Amino acid sequence: MFLDFLKPLLVEVDCTNIATLDLISSLSKHGGVLQPNGLVDVGAVKAQVARATARFISGLNTYAINTGKHHPSDLTGSISEKRQVSSGTIIDVNGDGLWSGSVTIGSQRFVLQIDTGSASLFVPSSTCGSTCNGHTKYNPTSSSTSVSLGTNFTINYLDGSNVSGTLFNDTVTISGLSATSQTFGAASQYSTSLQAAKFPVDGILGLAFQSISALKARPFFQTLMSQGKVSSGVFAIKLASSGGSLTLGGINSAAYTGDIVYTLVTTAAYWQVKFDSLVVAGTTVAGSTPAVLDTGTNCIIGADSPVRAFWAKIPEATEATDLVGSGYWTFPCTTTLPTVTLAIAGKAFTISPDTLNYGPVGNDGRCLGTLVTDLALGSKLDFWILGEPFLRNTYTIFDVTNLRVGFAKLRRDKFNSCIYVVICQP
Template identity: 40%
Template sequence: MERRRRRDTDNLSAASGAPHVLSHDGQRSYSKRDDTPLEDMNSNLWMGTISVGTPPKNFTVDFDTGSADLVLPGAVCDSTCNGHTRYDPTQSSSSVNINQTFSLSYGDGSNVQGEQYVDNVFVGGYEAKNQTLGAASTYSSGFQVSAFPPDGLLGMGFPAISLYNAQPVFQTLVSSGAVKEAVFSFALSSDPGRSELLIGGTDTSLYQESTMVYIPVKVEAYWQIALDGLTRPGMNGTSDVVLVNKTSYAEAIIDTGTTLIVTSDSNAEQFYANVTGATPNSDIGGGVWNVPCDAIDSLVPTLTFGGHAFTLSPSTFNLGPASNGSTDCVAGLAGGGSDFWIVGDVFLQNVYTVFDVGNSRIGFADPAA
């Protein structure tokens, strides 16, 4: 499964001599403050803080709906974990070694290996007791601090995709009764103070309630739903380019752990067809495309879910110059995937997203003005 799209930008940062954009209160509907503020890392990923162990120790993680397991750098991790805060089971009185190893791999080639433990995990004001987690003994380059600022990854997919064969953190919170409403929601923004993960409800101050639409999950594994439409405007007076409509059935995986919208190479080629100067980005690779900066704002796609059309803003679809001083910009839709559409952060910045575990559905709404 093609999923993570962050390490691909390392070469671009080196070529340009600077970090690329791809590298790195109000009325509420809940009874206590249990949101986790998220820090924007150049609109490439959003990370927040959790605590693990007794006494609790803080770690930063990428909250990832495209996986289901919690992994942190272990105390015995080699130099590949340098710069990250490490989980030391000997310093937690609630830690238990369950004598199981693990090996996790991701779509960009990143991987991590280590040992599994059970410990207490605190997130969003709640405690997941006896939670299975992985303590890494080695990080591949995609997880090293120069490419991946958070300490680790906290998966928020369904149990079916847990490679630990264990309950993910959120399901532990629900099954234990710690969380009364089996819902978590995300607001992602490049504006300071506007990004959060909310456990156990929604933040009505951050979205327009009348625009909320819910789409049922197809399979409880990834957050997989029907994609009703994907179009972009035509160029120079030509007709709109339609890649998906109601008669050409498509499915999307909603993935907070992916930066771009990722599809097959053939779909990407169709999307950029007849766009003068659009070319695959040979520096980043992995299906990423460049488009002349003076044309990219005219290509923003519209995605339709549950009969509601959501159009990306130019600022989220345009990921900035391909290199220092370039007149080409990196576009937010990439090939290199499969016929499934992986819908990542370039879209999710344009909506408020509700992951309703209890009713097996996803909700999208327009952000508050």
């Protein structure tokens, strides 16, 4: 007879062609912006926000170059203007807000950032010099399935440095699921911003759509789909300080509770959807709004007016213009934040207070909020960026086949620290 106390932990899952990868946060809380003294590194926060908006602007440039079409959310200019100024794809890949997992390429194991805000896969090559020291380097001679495509690539960075190297095909494996002849970049040069001290993972595995791929290559998950390696064209992500996971080819029923609600992707580039409303203390501060879901951003970046309306509802919150800069707010660390919900597809999801707080920003008892604004939103980008503070509150399902995203409430109960018993259906 099965032990009665385990019955609440039973979950039936069809395990055929499904793989789950443990995700860990490669840095401390909120992407490594807390210093050893426990105070927020203001410079790191500002850099993260600037990089996030800049890489999305540049990603839309890549979309225009790759597709020959203007992205509906791109407010920066015409396609012809983009072609004139483009000298390669500009993205930012810095060590802020990293969620990573173990990935095998050929016969070598790498730790890669799992990023829903980009679509390329690259790692350092064995020919990379001192800037790649501390990282695992891809050695094509150690893999019997490695094929050089003889094509060079260059990715230009915001600071003027770049990543460059050669495109290869090889077998890429996550938790037993293998994509054969997967195209990726093997970098012979890494930007100084990717040195191990600043970037504690080896490279990036992007999970967005091919239209924004800097390498113009099919992303890893879409390769799995095209080769029939997964049961369905769905992957799902849970971000958590313990038990974070990426599930490929299905969902983990043990990770959420209640119903899943779905909303359509508006354009197959980023994982972009529309949320219905943002409500704080019973007041709606934002209505129907386009937004991108990004595991690579450690804050929520919104348009100026609604973000200001949000912080106006928080007792004693003030804009930290002198301390941090315009678009950032602090509040007393002793403040109990009111209920905050973000509604998608008619369902309201509560954003927990701890995810809205970077931490103390000085010795005066004030904390820095993770909801910020950037002038690029509204002038260059017509969407919000929903990063870690929102995604840590939902189980998020990315449905490539049906071009939609599903959301469910994370399972949080008295068994939260237990290991769930998963029964595979025959």
